[in-house]
Amino acid sequence: MTAILTAPRQRSPLYFAWRRFAANKAAVVAGGVLAILILMAIFAPLITKTGPSDQSFLTQALAFPSRDFWFGVDDLGRDFFTRIVHGARVSLTIGFAAAAFSVLIGIPLGAVAGYYGGRADWVVMRLIELFSVVPPLLAAMLMGALTRGGFFTIVLIAALFGWVQVCLLVRAQVKAFKEKEFVRAAQALGATPGYIIRRHLIPNSISPIIVGFVLAIPLAMMLEASLSFLGIGVPPPTPSWGQMINTGMNFMYFYWHLAVFPTAALAITVLATTLFGDGLRDALDPTLKGR
Amino acid sequence: MIRYILGRLASIALTFFVVSVIIFLMMHAVPGGPFDGNDMPVSDAVKAKLNASLGLDRPLYVQYFSYMAGVLRFDFGIPFQSPGETVLDLLARAWPPSLLLGGLGVLIGAPLGILLGMAAALRRNTWVDYLASAFATLGLTIPVFVTSMMLILVFAVWLNWVPSSGWGKPNSWILPVIAYATIPMATYARYTRSAMLDVLNKPFVTVLRAKGLSERRIIFQHVLRNAALPMVTVFLPMFIGTATGSIFVEAMFRVPGLGAYFVSSIELRDYPLEMALILLITLMFCLAYLVSDILYAFLNPRIRFGDGKK
Amino acid sequence: MTPAPHAPALELRNLCKTFTLPVRNGWRTSHFDHHAVKDVSLTLPRNAILGLVGESGSGKTTTGMMAMRLVEPSSGQILVDGTDITTMDHAALKPFRRKMQVVFQDSYSALDPMLTLGQIVAEPLHIHGVGTASEQNEQALAWLQRVGLDRSYGSRYPHELSGGQRQRVAIARALILRPTVLVADEPTSALDVSVKAQIINLLLDLQAEMGLSILFISHDLSVVRSLTDKVAVMFNGRVVEHAPTEAIFTDARHPYTRSLLDAIPVLNPRLRRTRTFLSRAELASSTPHLARADLSGPVTPGPMPQMVTVGTDHLVEAIVA
Numbered sequence: 001m002t003a004i005l006t007a008p009r010q011r012s013p014l015y016f017a018w019r020r021f022a023a024n025k026a027a028v029v030a031g032g033v034l035a036i037l038i039l040m041a042i043f044a045p046l047i048t049k050t051g052p053s054d055q056s057f058l059t060q061a062l063a064f065p066s067r068d069f070w071f072g073v074d075d076l077g078r079d080f081f082t083r084i085v086h087g088a089r090v091s092l093t094i095g096f097a098a099a100a101f102s103v104l105i106g107i108p109l110g111a112v113a114g115y116y117g118g119r120a121d122w123v124v125m126r127l128i129e130l131f132s133v134v135p136p137l138l139a140a141m142l143m144g145a146l147t148r149g150g151f152f153t154i155v156l157i158a159a160l161f162g163w164v165q166v167c168l169l170v171r172a173q174v175k176a177f178k179e180k181e182f183v184r185a186a187q188a189l190g191a192t193p194g195y196i197i198r199r200h201l202i203p204n205s206i207s208p209i210i211v212g213f214v215l216a217i218p219l220a221m222m223l224e225a226s227l228s229f230l231g232i233g234v235p236p237p238t239p240s241w242g243q244m245i246n247t248g249m250n251f252m253y254f255y256w257h258l259a260v261f262p263t264a265a266l267a268i269t270v271l272a273t274t275l276f277g278d279g280l281r282d283a284l285d286p287t288l289k290g291r
Numbered sequence: 292m293i294r295y296i297l298g299r300l301a302s303i304a305l306t307f308f309v310v311s312v313i314i315f316l317m318m319h320a321v322p323g324g325p326f327d328g329n330d331m332p333v334s335d336a337v338k339a340k341l342n343a344s345l346g347l348d349r350p351l352y353v354q355y356f357s358y359m360a361g362v363l364r365f366d367f368g369i370p371f372q373s374p375g376e377t378v379l380d381l382l383a384r385a386w387p388p389s390l391l392l393g394g395l396g397v398l399i400g401a402p403l404g405i406l407l408g409m410a411a412a413l414r415r416n417t418w419v420d421y422l423a424s425a426f427a428t429l430g431l432t433i434p435v436f437v438t439s440m441m442l443i444l445v446f447a448v449w450l451n452w453v454p455s456s457g458w459g460k461p462n463s464w465i466l467p468v469i470a471y472a473t474i475p476m477a478t479y480a481r482y483t484r485s486a487m488l489d490v491l492n493k494p495f496v497t498v499l500r501a502k503g504l505s506e507r508r509i510i511f512q513h514v515l516r517n518a519a520l521p522m523v524t525v526f527l528p529m530f531i532g533t534a535t536g537s538i539f540v541e542a543m544f545r546v547p548g549l550g551a552y553f554v555s556s557i558e559l560r561d562y563p564l565e566m567a568l569i570l571l572i573t574l575m576f577c578l579a580y581l582v583s584d585i586l587y588a589f590l591n592p593r594i595r596f597g598d599g600k601k
Numbered sequence: 602m603t604p605a606p607h608a609p610a611l612e613l614r615n616l617c618k619t620f621t622l623p624v625r626n627g628w629r630t631s632h633f634d635h636h637a638v639k640d641v642s643l644t645l646p647r648n649a650i651l652g653l654v655g656e657s658g659s660g661k662t663t664t665g666m667m668a669m670r671l672v673e674p675s676s677g678q679i680l681v682d683g684t685d686i687t688t689m690d691h692a693a694l695k696p697f698r699r700k701m702q703v704v705f706q707d708s709y710s711a712l713d714p715m716l717t718l719g720q721i722v723a724e725p726l727h728i729h730g731v732g733t734a735s736e737q738n739e740q741a742l743a744w745l746q747r748v749g750l751d752r753s754y755g756s757r758y759p760h761e762l763s764g765g766q767r768q769r770v771a772i773a774r775a776l777i778l779r780p781t782v783l784v785a786d787e788p789t790s791a792l793d794v795s796v797k798a799q800i801i802n803l804l805l806d807l808q809a810e811m812g813l814s815i816l817f818i819s820h821d822l823s824v825v826r827s828l829t830d831k832v833a834v835m836f837n838g839r840v841v842e843h844a845p846t847e848a849i850f851t852d853a854r855h856p857y858t859r860s861l862l863d864a865i866p867v868l869n870p871r872l873r874r875t876r877t878f879l880s881r882a883e884l885a886s887s888t889p890h891l892a893r894a895d896l897s898g899p900v901t902p903g904p905m906p907q908m909v910t911v912g913t914d915h916l917v918e919a920i921v922a
Contacts, residue, residue: 026425129306133576134314137538138569141557142317181711185774188669189728190698192691203715222434229436229539230554245440249543252440253448263440267433274432 020283027279033272041088050079052086053237062255072257075247080257084265087239091221091269094155094234098220101159103213106166111197111205113167114174124171128164136161140223144232154233158220165219166212173205207284214277218270225266241266299584303577314569315355319562362570368563372555378567381552389541389548392464393533396471401526404476408483412491413510423480430477436539439470443543467544471533478529479522486518520590524583531579535572608683610814611645611668611701611782616677618663637663639838641677643816645782650808650815652829652846654822654861660838665784665818669703670694682781699729702775706787708767712759718745718770719755725778744773748803765796769803776807784816789824801828822865826850831914834858843908844915854917 021027040047050056057063058077065072071080113124140157177183178201186196202209227233228242236243241262248259349357361368367378376384404427411423430438446452446466454463490496491514499509538550549568556564618638624631638660645651655661666672668679670686678687686697702725705711712721723741726732732740742752748769759767768788775783785804789797801824808815819825825832825846832849834842834857842855853859908916 126302126306129302129580130309133303133306133580134310134569134573135532135535135576138553138572139314141538141553142314142565142569181705181707182713184671185703185705185711185771186724186728188671188698188701188703189725189778190691190695191728195728200713200715204713206715218432225434226436226539230542232557245436249440252444256444256448259440259444263437263444267437267441270434270437271429271432275428278428 017283021279024279024282026275027283030272030275030279033268034276037088037269037272038092040085041092044085044089048079048082048085050082052078052083052239054078054082062251062258064255065257071261072255074244074258075251075255080261083239083244084241084261087241087244087262087265088269090234090238090240091224091266094151094158094224095217095221095273097155098158098162098223099213099216101155102162102216102220103166103209105159105163106212107170107202107205107209109163110167110170111174111202114171115178115193115197115201117175121171124167128167131161131164136223137226140227141230141232144227151234151238154224154227155220157227158223161223162216162219165216166209169208169212170202170205173208174201177201177204211277211281211284214273214280218273218277221266221270221273295588296585299581303581307574307577310573311359311570312355314566315358316351319351319354358566367567370556370564371561372559372564378563381564382549382567382571385547385549385552386535387548388546389550390534392467392540392546392548393471393535393537394530395464395468397475397530397533399468400472400475401479401529403472404479405483405522407476407480409487409510411480411484412487415488420484424484427477427480427484430473431481434539435470435474435537436543438473439466439540439543442466442470463544467540467546470540470544471537475529475533478525482522482525483518486521487514490514490517520587523590524587527579527583527586528576531572531575535575607647608680609644609646610649610682611643611816612678612680612683613641613643613664613668614678614680616641616664616667616679617675618660618667618672619675636838638667638674641835641838641840643833643840643843645814645816647781647814648808648812649831650817650829652825652832653816653818653835654820654825654832655835656820656861658837659835661818661820661835662786664835665703665786665816668782668816669701669784671703695729699725699778700780701782701784702778702780703784703786704768704771704775704788706790708764708771708788708791709759711771712767714759717756717758718750718762721759721770722755722773722777725774729778731778740777741773744777745770748773748807749799763796764792765799768792768800772800772803772807776811776813779811780813782814782816784818786818787820788817790819790821797824804828822850822861834861839918840908841918842916844912848912848915852912852915854911854915 045051055077057069057073057079061073061077062075063069063073065080069079069081071084074080074083109124109127113121140161143157144153174197183196183200186200191199224233224240225242225245228240229246231243231246233242234240244262245259245266248262252259358368365379367382370376370378370381373381407423407426411420411427414420443466447454453465454460496509496514499513500506535549538554540546541548541550542554549572552564553568555561556568616638617636617640620635620637622633622635624633641660641664643651643653643664653661653664663672667674667677670679674687678685680686681697681700684697686694689697712718716724719738719741722744723737726737726740731737738755742755745754746752750766750769754762754766754770759770762770771788788804789800792800804815805828807813817825817829829846831843831845833840834849834855836857842849842853842858844852849858850862853862908918911917
């Protein structure tokens with residue numbers, strides 16, 4: 001019998017991924033900004049003096065930013081800073097929730113398409129094609145009008161247009177891993193396809209899944225903002241940046257603060273999530289970076 | 292190749308058909324018809340008569356088939372909001388503004404984007420590269436209506452160089468075209484940069500340099516050709532996407548194009564117009580994808596001439 | 602399911618496998634039949650090691666995969682312990698899967714990078730529902746020890762190990778269910794020479810302990826010599842010679858086998874003998890049936906080769922005029 005062997009522990013791939021991420025300055029900054037935004041959204045009631053729908057300052061309606069009102073007052077007498085911060089809550093919640101649903105839809109479809117190939121793959125690809133040729137915004141508008149907006153519906157609609165990315169990523173990963181010997185070894189043991197997908201293929205797809213999740217968030221947020229801008233998204237008085245931009249447009253010439261702040265808030269949030277997601281993708285699997 | 296084309300054609304046709312059924316069902320699932328609005332309340336009897344006159348009381352599948360039969364004859368019916376003309380007429384009237392602004396946007400944005408991407412690739416890791424890449428990323432991540440808003444705020448409200456809206460004079464076109472141009476520019480900048488970097492690193496370029504070819508010749512004759520393939524194929528869908536008008540840009544700049552009419556058709560429950568718009572746009576995308584798939588298969592020497600393996 | 606007495610552990614009868622590959626030429630796609638395995642028959646007796654050698658593309662790996670039904674044969678039969686398993690469905694096959702296991706060449710992709718070594722070795726027990734979770738874990742750690750790794754390795758991950766260590770883990774996983782047949786597909790080919798020897802010794806020890814039958818697939822004749830009882834030589838999808846190991850090395854009859862042996866590098870220059878190295882063309886002319894291309898193209902008429910007995914247990918493919 002050969003001697004018992006021991007060896008020192010080596011660094012895990014996760015360590016190297018973290019190193020890659022940390023080297024990407026834009027992603028790190030974006031991550032920081034995102035963290036601040038999330039904290040702001042969570043602790044919104046603590047950092048704002050009134051509720052988002054409280055029309056407490058009617059006498060000072062349309063006031064410009066000052067020390068009392070950091071972002072000014074909007075046309076209905078509400079503290080604008082409060083509205084913007086609560087708007088962050090709405091946007092981020094919808095973004096994360098929709099991305100979560102996208103992942104829930106995308107993973108099984110991608111896994112089945114990648115593992116079984118053939119007809120199952122064909123069906124999934126046709127589904128993807130279906131969702132790709134219809135301009136998402138138009139379809140979303142139609143569905144929005146159908147259901148009169150409303151929080152949960154928007155989340156569902158956004159999820160319906162975000163799952164494609166996740167599905168494609170998972171499908172590619174499953175296809176690549178399907179031929180690996182450890183899958184064959186499991187087959188040699190008599191494992192069912194379901195077991196192999198659950199126990200081997202999906203855990204090995206964690207990094208594309210995370211990337212897909214994080215990149216689905218800004219898409220969902222933009223869709224919500226677009227729908228709210230057109231009036232069929234989140235119903236007032238719940239604050240939504242898209243809605244505020246719409247209102248702001250009407251007052252833009254004289255009261256710039258009503259237009260600038262929601263616009264900037266939306267732009268910064270979407271930018272931060274996208275850059276963070278890109279950085280995550282490049283760090284976890286540099287080969288995923290494509291055209 | 293022929294087989295490939297036919298295959299794609301069949302699958303696109305199938306997709307289009309399924310989309311049309313779904314959209315049709317969705318539209319008719321929205322409760323309330325065009326006469327349920329509150330501004331002109333009518334009695335139920337009158338409503339029933341009006342609905343019947345428009346054929347809205349027939350069973351759904353009958354409505355669907357008669358509609359699709361019409362579509363094949365290019366008859367999209369009459370828009371509820373403007374009964375004096377056919378849907379096709381209305382669309383013909385509404386499309387040119389979108390086409391003009393969107394088309395200009397792409398035609399200006401794409402070449403600019405290519406130049407930007409080339410500059411970034413050739414001056415890799417210098418400030419030129421960082422600036423161009425940042426710009427490309429911004430253009431793609433910031434939603435177009437945010438960009439439009441910022442353009443309006445800066446150039447129309449603050450600097451007052453151009454009018455912010457309106458359709459009549461050419462100088463009111465400037466801002467919308469810029470807004471439209473951001474996405475093609477950013478997309479092409481990215482594509483060009485990464486494609487060129489890919490090719491520039493390949494061994495055959497080093498060989499060309501060793502042979503003594505001038506840098507300029509290498510770039511234009513060899514590198515660009517190799518990098519061109521994905522850029523060519525992405526052009527058509529992008530053009531369609533922009534040339535059909537963006538709802539936001541049109542809303543913000545008050546342009547009477549397709550986007551504006553789409554919004555109104557949803558508000559007014561104008562089924563014929565809604566349906567026609569979605570169908571037509573979807574059809575154009577289907578065709579765009581089909582053509583670019585074929586173009587790709589044709590241009591890619593590996594697919595066209597086979598792998599050479601037997 | 603009780604094994605027939607004295608039935609060989611594994612028997613392959615007239616196995617064939619044809620792959621149909623699409624070929625694109627321009628805008629047309631035609632199909633090309635690649636006969637990877639043509640009429641292969643092998644017997645692996647109990648408690649023995651059979652070597653299956655050949656060059657890349659000879660069909661040896663495909664044969665091994667078919668024996669495990671990881672690749673479905675186009676025709677032929679597979680018998681495990683006397684029972685024909687060729688057409689069994691998934692449910693019926695599962696108990697037989699416990700009797701046959703496999704070790705692959707690429708040890709890195711043979712182990713799931715997301716699982717600990719303990720989980721990997723315990724997986725067969727998990728799939729077949731043997732014992733409780735803690736029992737499975739205990740057995741896994743015991744096996745790790747048996748193949749020469751410390752029990753503490755149970756919580757490590759594959760990427761932390763060297764190639765040789767990973768192969769040990771793969772062997773532990775393969776043997777934990779105590780199969781009757783082990784198909785080893787080039788398990789040492791990716792390893793350094795010194796590690797090769799360790800793995801071979803490990804396999805020999807385990808084989809003797811467990812009475813295991815091993816189908817050892819390799820292109821490395823020197824390894825085969827130290828390990829196997831009998832050898833089957835494959836060329837182009839067919840078995841061309843089949844004999845006890847020493848007979849192959851000292852008394853090879855088929856010209857292909859001879860050229861394989863001559864290709865083994867001899868380090869000591871003084872011991873180098875003259876090579877009877879045959880080129881493919883010479884091989885073809887000396888054995889006419891080899892000239893008939895891959896037998897996948899048009900077959901020129903002539904007698905088909907058969908296996909001819911030339912010594913005790915020694916079969917050679919030749920044309921019987």
